[in-house]
Amino acid sequence: MLEKTLDDVNLKKSQVEVFGLGYVGFPLAVRLANGGFTVSGIDVNPERLSRLENNNLNETELNIKKEFLHVRNENLLTFLEKPNKYENSKIAFICVHTPIATEDVDSDTYVKNAIEQFLETSKKGDVIIIESSIGGGTTEKMQKIIQDFGYNVGKDFGLCFCPERIDPQNKKWNLENIPRIIYCSDDTTFRIIQKLYQPINHAHLHRVSSPKIAEVVKSYENAFRLVNISLVNELGILCERLGIDVKEVINAAKTKPFGFMPFYPSAGAGGHCIPKDPRFLSHAATQNNLKFSTIENALQINLDIPKHICNKIEENLENNNMEKSVLVCGLSYKPDVGDMRDSPGFKILKELKKRKFKVGGYDPYFNPKLIEKYLTENFLKELEFEKVEKLTDEEISEFSCVCLVQNHSIDKFRINEIYEKSKIKMIYDCLGKIEFKTESKTILKTFGKN
Numbered sequence: 001m002l003e004k005t006l007d008d009v010n011l012k013k014s015q016v017e018v019f020g021l022g023y024v025g026f027p028l029a030v031r032l033a034n035g036g037f038t039v040s041g042i043d044v045n046p047e048r049l050s051r052l053e054n055n056n057l058n059e060t061e062l063n064i065k066k067e068f069l070h071v072r073n074e075n076l077l078t079f080l081e082k083p084n085k086y087e088n089s090k091i092a093f094i095c096v097h098t099p100i101a102t103e104d105v106d107s108d109t110y111v112k113n114a115i116e117q118f119l120e121t122s123k124k125g126d127v128i129i130i131e132s133s134i135g136g137g138t139t140e141k142m143q144k145i146i147q148d149f150g151y152n153v154g155k156d157f158g159l160c161f162c163p164e165r166i167d168p169q170n171k172k173w174n175l176e177n178i179p180r181i182i183y184c185s186d187d188t189t190f191r192i193i194q195k196l197y198q199p200i201n202h203a204h205l206h207r208v209s210s211p212k213i214a215e216v217v218k219s220y221e222n223a224f225r226l227v228n229i230s231l232v233n234e235l236g237i238l239c240e241r242l243g244i245d246v247k248e249v250i251n252a253a254k255t256k257p258f259g260f261m262p263f264y265p266s267a268g269a270g271g272h273c274i275p276k277d278p279r280f281l282s283h284a285a286t287q288n289n290l291k292f293s294t295i296e297n298a299l300q301i302n303l304d305i306p307k308h309i310c311n312k313i314e315e316n317l318e319n320n321n322m323e324k325s326v327l328v329c330g331l332s333y334k335p336d337v338g339d340m341r342d343s344p345g346f347k348i349l350k351e352l353k354k355r356k357f358k359v360g361g362y363d364p365y366f367n368p369k370l371i372e373k374y375l376t377e378n379f380l381k382e383l384e385f386e387k388v389e390k391l392t393d394e395e396i397s398e399f400s401c402v403c404l405v406q407n408h409s410i411d412k413f414r415i416n417e418i419y420e421k422s423k424i425k426m427i428y429d430c431l432g433k434i435e436f437k438t439e440s441k442t443i444l445k446t447f448g449k450n
């Protein structure tokens with residue numbers, strides 16, 4: 001059965017179904033279709049489907065617009081609410097979100113739903129590839145579900161876990177050149193997968209021997225980043241007390257050609273990966289009567305950094321007899337992306353609001369229609385703040401201080417101008433991106449420095 005699928009894939013006759021057309025699934029679907037596969041992009045969000053149907057991309061997706069329009073014109077990429085039955089073999093890529101578990105949903109709820117939907121329309125010889133980041137034991141749990149549908153995984157049905165490693169807007173490392181790790185249920189499925197990942201990353205795949213290894217690798221990679229981000233941020237707090245510049249420390253330390261990797265201070269890690277995936281490891285530790293203290297501490301530090309930043313802002317405003325009004329610039333979790341999930345900017349807004357500050361929020365990617373979504377994604381029921389549309393002189397004059405959380409490329413010039421032309425009384429730079437200028441009358445405070 002799987003041998004027949006291998007023939008289909010070689011002839012590009014298999015139907016590919018990508019579940020979840022978000023940050024991970026959408027570019028993947030475009031790339032597979034560009035590789036000549038017939039792809040159905042499936043999503044449960046009707047608004048997303050209708051926008052894509054109308055070739056309407058988000059600002060941060062415009063970099064693949066040409067490829068997208070090409071595959072749309074060639075009829076290689078269509079959009080559906082649900083999977084279909086096909087005569088030829090089907091391949092499912094599961095790219096749905098895997099949130100932190102709550103009372104209502106487990107982290108794997110959406111993965112399970114998508115897999116069950118696929119199984120309703122599948123047959124022997126079909127293959128499922130999970131790309132979502134999942135906790136330990138999830139692949140085996142999904143294997144059991146597939147077997148309950150009457151298939152023999154590894155014999156007449158293929159199952160893989162190939163976690164996505166994409167770093168959105170990274171100019172050097174992208175979908176095409178990032179090597180991937182993969183668990184495959186059997187050798188034939190691996191040969192199928194090698195063909196499918198040819199147009200994705202030239203099939204640069206490192207096969208591991210068990211699903212648990214692949215699951216732990218993914219969480220460990222992100223735990224490595226979380227721990228180092230928390231480490232450098234805590235070092236930043238110490239450097240402030242010592243009256244030295246943490247950036248000078250890092251830049252000196254990175255002259256060591258081995259055993260050191262530089263991380264830079266920020267208002268903390270956000271997004272749907274770094275503060276989330278390490279929890280899979282600490283959860284696994286708890287289940288095995290262990291405590292993963294490094295991760296637990298790093299998560300706590302990550303939560304504390306926005307509070308530290310608010311303390312510094314409050315202290316500086318008080319010392320300078322300034323009104324407690326702050327414009328938080330950069331609400332997404334990293335520069336040049338529109339993803340607002342679990343973002344330090346929202347944590348700072350919330351904390352300042354709690355302290356009765358007048359607060360404004362600005363982000364060039366902020367879409368006022370999505371405010372409810374942003375609140376949910378930041379675990380907030382409500383948050384009243386003034387939404388600033390543009391960094392005009394008039395808008396910023398309402399505030400004593402700009403807190404720079406993310407320095408989006410399209411705002412860099414304006415932020416520097418605000419500082420150089422002394423358009424505001426104070427700037428608190430969480431990233432250390434603004435260069436001190438003696439001629440500016442704006443008080444510049446930098447996390448990890450003063």
Ligand SMILES: NC(=O)c1ccc[n+]([C@@H]2O[C@H](COP(=O)([O-])OP(=O)(O)OC[C@H]3O[C@@H](n4cnc5c(N)ncnc54)[C@H](O)[C@@H]3O)[C@@H](O)[C@H]2O)c1
Binds near residue numbers: 132165168272
């Ligand atoms: N965003 C990143 O940079 C990144 C990087 C590496 C790994 N990941 C992982 O990849 C996974 C997806 O993340 P994302 O950022 O693309 O999420 P996302 O929220 O941007 O997209 C998920 C999409 O899945 C859809 N969906 C939910 N249930 C569905 C179902 N049953 N069928 C079809 N569609 C369904 C949602 O409507 C949404 O559009 C997560 O596990 C994440 O941790 C994300």
